[in-house]
Amino acid sequence: MRGRGRGPWWQDRLQGTGARITAPRELIIDILHQTDDHMSAADVYIRAHELNPSIGLTTVYRTLDMLTQLGIVQKFDFGDGKARYELVNNPNGKKHHHHLICLRCKTIMDYSEFLDEELEFVKKTAGKLSKKYNFDIQDHAISFYGLCERCR
Amino acid sequence: MRGRGRGPWWQDRLQGTGARITAPRELIIDILHQTDDHMSAADVYIRAHELNPSIGLTTVYRTLDMLTQLGIVQKFDFGDGKARYELVNNPNGKKHHHHLICLRCKTIMDYSEFLDEELEFVKKTAGKLSKKYNFDIQDHAISFYGLCERCR
């Protein structure tokens, strides 16, 4: 462990902002840690509620929001009307990846292969865009849409 | 003009599916044609209503949906809770482009430069993904997130 070394890696991040370590927050981060899914707030709530029925949906939304602000979680919109959340790249988290989205069954798959080509392309393009539009580029997302194995 | 040559390019596309050409549909397509904005359904409704107050919001949603199904319009989700619509690449429409999204003011900018590098990268990556995941890739989206000129 790093930082103040008092608890899991993310606790230092929270405390650094004056935020408190609470049971709901621990639970929600745990849940995100234990899945590879692209969970909606409702998904997280259902799982959280199984483990601790006193947790409210409001808290789930608030926590996911806070974690997103802190950069611990990334929020995605795949076009089905609900936001999805994933732990961001970090010592214990998932690595950089993008998505394959099935237009028919709406399944979302991660892929993290071929990132070398991507890096090259992104670096080149981001640099040019940044210069041309005076835009401070901090992140990017690449999604491929089509039909998955079962739907094609 | 092409096809049955009776009216604007898109009318053939509609009629091909048995759909009827109606005043609201003409108006909504016109509105999308006349803007470079990334309009939400409400935006389209407001403009449509100015031009023809008898049009209802429901019809706007239904029409945008239908046009999306037909591939005449593309629907985007930039994460601010409302979907946005754009005419797709076509003889009279905009050309292939991607987006720069400001994390602070939520402004969305199009860019269509540097597509040669993109094409190369996308073709290579889509090919590999398609093979590896047995996924029939039909489209892709690339977005860069950061701070725009005014917000940085």
Next chain:
DNA sequence: TTGATAATGAAAATCATTTTCAATATAGCC
């Protein structure tokens, strides 16, 4: 012109997300 039926608009219903607010829990301090 007409008739079958696709399309429309208003209102109600749904669904995700946010706000409000009184009750509760945390962390720094003694």
Next chain:
DNA sequence: GGCTATATTGAAAATGATTTTCATTATCAA
């Protein structure tokens, strides 16, 4: 370990986008 200021919580209500329902209207092939 107890105490207190205040961050956090959960329930319920509010909001905002989108969808559904249904009776009325408009399109277009015959």
